[in-house]
Amino acid sequence: MKKIAALLLTFLVLSPATIQAAEIKVAAVEFNPVEQNVQANIDGIVTKVTTASQNGAKLIVLPEVAVTGWIIASKKDSDTIPGKATAAMEKITKKYNNYVVIGLYENDPVTGLTHNAAALIGPQGYIGKYRKNQLPPGDFETATPGNLGFPVFDTEIGRIGMLICFDDSRLQSLLLPSLRGMDILAMPIGSDAMPKFEKASIGNHSTIGNIATLSPWIGVNTIAANQAGLVRIPQIQFVDQFVGGSSIMGSSGKQLASSKASTWTKPRDPQIIYATIDTAKKSDQKEFWLKHRRPELYGIYNLYKAPDDPATNNSQNQIAALLVQYDPVNGDVNANAKKVDGLIKANPNGFNLVVLPFNSFVGKVVLNKENIAQYAESLDGKSVSLAADIAKKYKTYLLFSMPELKDGKYYETAILLDFNGKQVGVYRKSHLNADEQKWATAGNDLPVFSTNDLGRVAIMLNDEVRIPELTEVYALNRANLILIPAMYDGKAYGGEVNIPKGLVPAASNRGMYMWFDIAKYSQAYTLVANYLPKESGEFAASALYSLVPEEGFYPPNIAPNKEMAHQVLFETNLKNNLWINQQKLVVARRWDQATPLTLDPQGACFKEWQKDSTNPEMCPKAAGKR
Template structure:
């Protein structure tokens, strides 16, 4: 008897190790399948449908959308995304106007798409106007259906003015739906102007963000940054025609987790180019890339620092600056001589003189990270300690002298020694040589962590000459919450001393036609996202040189090149130079500015971003 029991247990063990099912239970089979799902998952096709519904023609729109969706499914697409409000059209004046065209989710409309999803073993996301029967409230929503049937919905978090006249604010957060092809989340149009909505999907592990939109440029231009920041694929579906005077520019696209453009539909920048017929854009998604360095970077977020992003300091905020300042800034770009403060001083003096010659009204200078020592990645801790200083040390005295001589405020970086700890720090010095404030880098890279402690605050400094200035260092720019905090604290300018060599971010790949003032060659997505996301002029100073292939491109990023307010400026990749730029800090008359950003943020939804 004992021998039989032993043989039976051995048999069971073999079955478990081989992943076989016992009877009809899933207790052994499911974990095995889940563990190997990612290894076995094959690339699959996705489709974005650039579809143009007819206003007030819901039944006709649904029929046509089903037809074009089926076309994409017959060609092998396993996920199809259609635009915002794709069953009704977009422009409704009030609740009465849209009342005949709303539907529940789930309901009649989703039932029709479920049939297609089951037939082709695929998933479909489409935008529609939702009514909640229990409350009678309407929402600008999107539904997800699949082979399983109706899966879930998303209600738009950040609405644009038009739908505010009939729709309630989304109240579901940003759910992430676990499907056979990956974890799918949804954002809608104006959501992407606020980094928080995509970030809510990112922290829940979304692999794919479906993005129904009716965009005139702003929201689709933000998508490569949202893809990079969260390490997820994004499938956007836009319209390509004009409705009641509102022109939507097409450009439906699929973006990789690195912010690379995989495919894009045609861009139509004015009504004369309208394309009423639907366009299907295909691309391949590789599940092997669901795990990637950008998604891995989410583990380095520091929610304890981001509490201010859930503050709603509006409509009254007596701390904000109300006086615009004319700024002439120079970003100094040079090749660092590692550890040689004297030689780096010579480079800085030379470039400050050059900047002053370019414009005698120069009033702000931004230097690269660890300005006098250069990055110290290859040095031992004792060597780094020998280069460290307190806040009134050799570097501080040198910078103060330069500031006074040339009548400029300066942001510079240094190795700070505070008590027994070392920090990668930056200070802001006024034109009179006085230190206005200090910032200690809060998001350390792998080299910083070998010698530096992380800072614990994201301050904004008050300058009588320039307004309110926030400082980030290097990798801090990867974390939109950091610049988001500076926006809530009403920074007019963000200075970023950097030592960037391509380890994050990447080239701007939005369609050049989307921006009235074209982005210069060499524009970098991450830095642009800081400026637009915080609505603060952002000055970056970076190194050049072959030591670690520093990539230069010191720059000014601005509030709104898309609609022609201003234009970014980017330095070379490999020349020592002083990049001199001009701007006025406040743009109170612009259609979108920091004031509008702060007033429109739906902060109760952002609480998960600050939970530790």
């Protein structure tokens, strides 16, 4: 854990499983280790795991480094895997026919290296381990980054994957085990919060807050266990405050159980929480993602983009954007363009960007093979002319979208215009849903458009937000803004942000979780323009989503539920000293492990990697190595 490691320096120099899963009771066990006393920690863990086992838990997850604590002054302060801790757990798992995941600093006796690791133990004994891949800066002084990839283990209760705390900072950490068919994510966490007067408070982030919104986007059952309360570390004369909030979430994102948050003023003791998950229940979102993802477009994942990237735009651009939210006259291009103009005109303030909803002047017409010829236009047609007139009239950049006819083919297309009404860029929707595939042609490019006034601009069209790889691709292409013309009813997919209370400011615990995640995991301001949400509630409204909402500086700015041009104000590249920014995201990403995200899912290499789900080596059989 990065803050304690930093203080130490100061003070101490898809292949589906054949197993038929069922509903299972699981437990997240909060536990605060004693520093430099491995045996005392094992004894305490045995007591808690026995309690959870007696209460019927079939999978029990403990926090990060629960066995060892954070201070590793010598090898005796760590453990091996298998080792003393796994042996102690085996006695319990064999007796109660269950599974346990424990976190510890692992001493590798072969290499002599130390890894921040998690071990999985089951009814037959030790099963396997995971080594933390994404280390925060302070951890570099203690541990070596993981070298086992992202293994997924077949068990009688489902396919179990493991991540550890700061692994949450990179989206690919969740995508890779999910592509291997992970049913359950076991996540040991050591998430603390420094008081704001401490310099290290810029490193505060909420792993459990992140996982609460990521779980439904990836579509995975999650058990996340954290430390809780005030933890005294006499070796460095320090008291740390762990935030608790341990959570169990279903694959739909429903919060099944959560412990209360612990704070400096209201610290609380560690707890054990229980819930029942159903690994046989399919996630509609995960099925959509796996069906519609296009790995042939994600090649940038495999490129080393750090430390110097010529595409980076670090200019601080002041953005005054209008998100136009209205109730359209379906199918009436002229009426809708007139309404958009009127809503923009009613805004009394200056602005330099306007974003319109999906199929901006067509409205909520359901397009199909029978009617597409009626609504599709060329890029020199009426709709583009109307949009260009608005951009010129108000001297603003403007993004709108429409069904396009080009060379006898139909597309869903977005056009970015500058303040002279000239086309800055055209994006044709690359990830078509099942209905669109019946009449539309997919675009084959993921462009990011460079502008002098806005920075670098990327576009997602409507339900493309369901494809998480797009977010990281745009980050790697150094987008400063992601603009999303939407036609979102709040029912077809997605849902409200639902982070356990007290882990992030209440003002930041709002909005639609996919849009919320896109901003955080691209580190690009995300602007959504949606039609007027009449029934679904606040989370479906047009909004600005910012980069690090848990810090409280920039919570989502959500439009009221009425027709309007909702104004949002911000400056790009303004707050780059917090725990994450786009540069940090790109520099520390494990690009060397991303290859499976870009493989053909029908190809021999991908299928071998997916089936051989604990092997970090890529496709030795396909490469003729076996």
